[in-house]
Amino acid sequence: xxxxxxxxxxxxxxxxxxxxxxxxxxxxxxxxxxxxxxxxxxxxxxxxxxxxxxxxxxxxxxxxxxxxxxxxxxxxxxxxxxxxxxxxxxxxxxxxxxxxxxxxxxxxxxxxxxxxxxxxxxxxxxxxxxxxxxxxxxxxxxxxxxxxxxxxxxxxxxxxxxxxxxxxxxxxxxxxxxxxxxxxxxxxxxxxxxxxxxxxxxxxxxxxxxxxxxxxxxxxxxxxxxxxxxxxxxxxxxxxxxxxxxxxxxxxxxxxxxxxxxxxxxxxxxxxxxxxxxxxxxxxxxxxxxxxxxxxxxxxxxxxxxxxxxxxxxxxxxxxxxxxxxxxxxxxxxxxxxxxxxxxxxxxxxxxxxxxxxxxxxxxxxxxxxxxxxxxxxxxxxxxxxxxxxxxxxxxxxxxxxxxxxxxxxxxxxxxxxxxxxxxxxxxxxxxxxxxxxxxxxxxxxxxxxxxxxxxxxxxxxxxxxxxxxxxxxxxxxxxxxxxxxxxxxxxxxxxxxxxxxxxxxxxxxxxxxxxxxxxxxxxxxxxxxxxxxxxxxxxxxxxxxxxxxxxxxxxxxxxxxxxxxxxxxxxxxxxxxxxxxxxxxxxxxxxxxxxxxxxxxxxxxx
Numbered sequence: 001x002x003x004x005x006x007x008x009x010x011x012x013x014x015x016x017x018x019x020x021x022x023x024x025x026x027x028x029x030x031x032x033x034x035x036x037x038x039x040x041x042x043x044x045x046x047x048x049x050x051x052x053x054x055x056x057x058x059x060x061x062x063x064x065x066x067x068x069x070x071x072x073x074x075x076x077x078x079x080x081x082x083x084x085x086x087x088x089x090x091x092x093x094x095x096x097x098x099x100x101x102x103x104x105x106x107x108x109x110x111x112x113x114x115x116x117x118x119x120x121x122x123x124x125x126x127x128x129x130x131x132x133x134x135x136x137x138x139x140x141x142x143x144x145x146x147x148x149x150x151x152x153x154x155x156x157x158x159x160x161x162x163x164x165x166x167x168x169x170x171x172x173x174x175x176x177x178x179x180x181x182x183x184x185x186x187x188x189x190x191x192x193x194x195x196x197x198x199x200x201x202x203x204x205x206x207x208x209x210x211x212x213x214x215x216x217x218x219x220x221x222x223x224x225x226x227x228x229x230x231x232x233x234x235x236x237x238x239x240x241x242x243x244x245x246x247x248x249x250x251x252x253x254x255x256x257x258x259x260x261x262x263x264x265x266x267x268x269x270x271x272x273x274x275x276x277x278x279x280x281x282x283x284x285x286x287x288x289x290x291x292x293x294x295x296x297x298x299x300x301x302x303x304x305x306x307x308x309x310x311x312x313x314x315x316x317x318x319x320x321x322x323x324x325x326x327x328x329x330x331x332x333x334x335x336x337x338x339x340x341x342x343x344x345x346x347x348x349x350x351x352x353x354x355x356x357x358x359x360x361x362x363x364x365x366x367x368x369x370x371x372x373x374x375x376x377x378x379x380x381x382x383x384x385x386x387x388x389x390x391x392x393x394x395x396x397x398x399x400x401x402x403x404x405x406x407x408x409x410x411x412x413x414x415x416x417x418x419x420x421x422x423x424x425x426x427x428x429x430x431x432x433x434x435x436x437x438x439x440x441x442x443x444x445x446x447x448x449x450x451x452x453x454x455x456x457x458x459x460x461x462x463x464x465x466x467x468x469x470x471x472x473x474x475x476x477x478x479x480x481x482x483x484x485x486x487x488x489x490x491x492x493x494x495x496x497x498x499x500x501x502x503x504x505x506x507x508x509x510x511x512x513x514x515x516x517x518x519x520x521x522x523x524x525x526x527x528x529x530x531x532x533x534x535x536x537x538x539x540x541x542x543x544x545x546x547x548x549x550x551x552x553x554x555x556x557x558x559x560x561x562x563x564x565x566x567x568x569x570x571x572x573x574x575x576x577x578x579x580x581x582x583x584x585x586x587x588x589x590x591x592x593x594x595x596x597x598x599x600x601x602x603x604x605x606x607x
Contacts, residue, residue: 004029005158010135012039015292015309016163017118022059022317024125035134040115044189045222050104051386052307055314058388066117071109072217080201087254091374108214137173140286160288168294174285180275186234190264191222207363228358239269279342283334296341301352416484416592418442418449423490427455431528433563435489441585484592485522492529492538522591524584525557535559
């Protein structure tokens with residue numbers, strides 16, 4: 001069997017989550033390591049342009065559909081009003097027509113909603129996320145990358161993707177090119193519900209200030225004010241102080257625009273000085289690649305930051321699944337992206353300088369250009385025209401070694417080791433009997449099987465660390481370390497995710513290493529009970545656990561009312577329950593036998 005590559009993504013922003021979702025959907029083992037304690041907690045809104053939507057669709061149809069579902073899909077004939085500070089209309093800019101691409105309208109979306117959608121898609125595809133633990137640095141070694149985390153642990157993986165933003169630690173290690181460059185203006189962002197401006201986009205020009213406004217659905221507008229100012233002045237005011245200072249700067253402006261800022265939710269206001277970097281021709285260091293703002297931070301004048309990150313993610317996922325070697329895949333990714341990203345960085349910089357209108361002459365030039373061109377961004381059409389290349393055929397990677405290293409011991413591929421877990425707390429229960437029946441079928445198919453019952457391992461209020469004081473827990477965790485497959489048997493009264501998932505996560509996070517989670521092990525699921533609806537719910541729960549623990553849930557989930565009778569030698573046909581259980585066991589054993597992959601180093605806790 002071909003071993004899945006393991007990739008660590010540093011950063012859980014738009015680019016990091018999109019790349020994780022795309023790679024995981026293509027069978028790559030992905031862990032996102034994020035600095036913040038939660039994902040998508042801040043920010044107001046952003047615009048997913050036609051090029052970004054094409055990238056999202058290339059990553060996966062569900063990703064594009066999720067973005068359309070959470071954002072404001074621009075309607076046919078919708079325009080953006082371009083006006084000066086007094087409210088005089090300079091032009092009405094058609095939206096969606098700039099790139100000449102019917103069917104690809106821009107989609108304004110709340111940043112938090114976009115993060116949630118991408119996070120959900122990444123987790124559903126099998127990626128794991130570790131929070132509050134930034135990447136500090138890395139070392140490229142023969143055949144892998146050693147990634148050093150802030151908690152002092154080191155993770156070994158096949159590749160590292162630096163998507164950790166404009167102040168990227170991965171970039172600092174790779175390029176050492178110093179801090180980003182301030183571009184002369186700051187940004188105050190927020191969102192407002194119930195504005196008289198309605199669900200229509202606006203760009204409002206003042207001297208040294210430009211206000212961008214876009215609908216995001218639900219009678220909500222997000223807005224961004226770009227303000228010419230010395231570096232550090234506005235962020236030092238804090239969110240509340242910056243909002244009051246912006247209201248003072250807008251004195252005399254068109255009243256609905258002033259009210260938009262005045263009525264904004266103070267908790268959502270964000271203040272950020274605007275920086276970018278000169279384009280770099282180098283994005284790759286062997287098995288390490290940069291993505292998004294870590295690779296090409298740009299000013300927001302063309303609204304392309306998130307869109308370029310989505311493009312990066314689509315190209316990277318495609319490159320990794322169409323090459324047999326990591327360095328070659330990353331080199332191909334960089335070749336496709338470096339020149340385009342450099343062009344967009346510089347175009348954004350030019351547009352940003354024009355947008356600010358910092359003096360009277362600059363203000364007049366900007367307004368005159370909008371009036372004559374009928375649009376805000378003269379250089380945007382070529383940027384929006386990007387399309388992903390044709391989906392390349394998935395390459396067949398070299399076969400992995402036939403030796404699996406687990407917990408310091410070598411074992412050649414042979415009889416797979418299957419752990420069977422009964423979730424019932426009552427010794428001798430129906431679940432226990434079903435678990436024992438499955439173990440016997442594993443043995444008949446040439447596997448070694450070990451049964452653990454709830455009465456043995458399920459302690460009240462289980463917490464990590466019990467392996468040091470309870471021999472049964474230590475034995476159980478040791479068996480999981482060595483297992484090639486797992487069969488989960490649960491009574492249907494465990495019909496909710498919470499308790500089962502908590503116990504499963506606690507147990508597996510207690511393994512400590514070198515193999516956390518269930519890292520690609522085959523997982524079979526059995527629901528025991530007579531209630532049909534309870535069985536369906538329990539099977540869904542068990543499969544959720546399998547995905548959360550990064551296992552490999554088999555296509556067959558089996559619901560049984562009782563343990564089948566032992567097979568009778570020479571019998572022509574098995575009972576339906578027995579036949580389904582045998583099918584599930586056979587898949588787990590087959591996948592466990594085929595699993596001969598070198599196990600990755602510990603990647604930490606599931607978030």
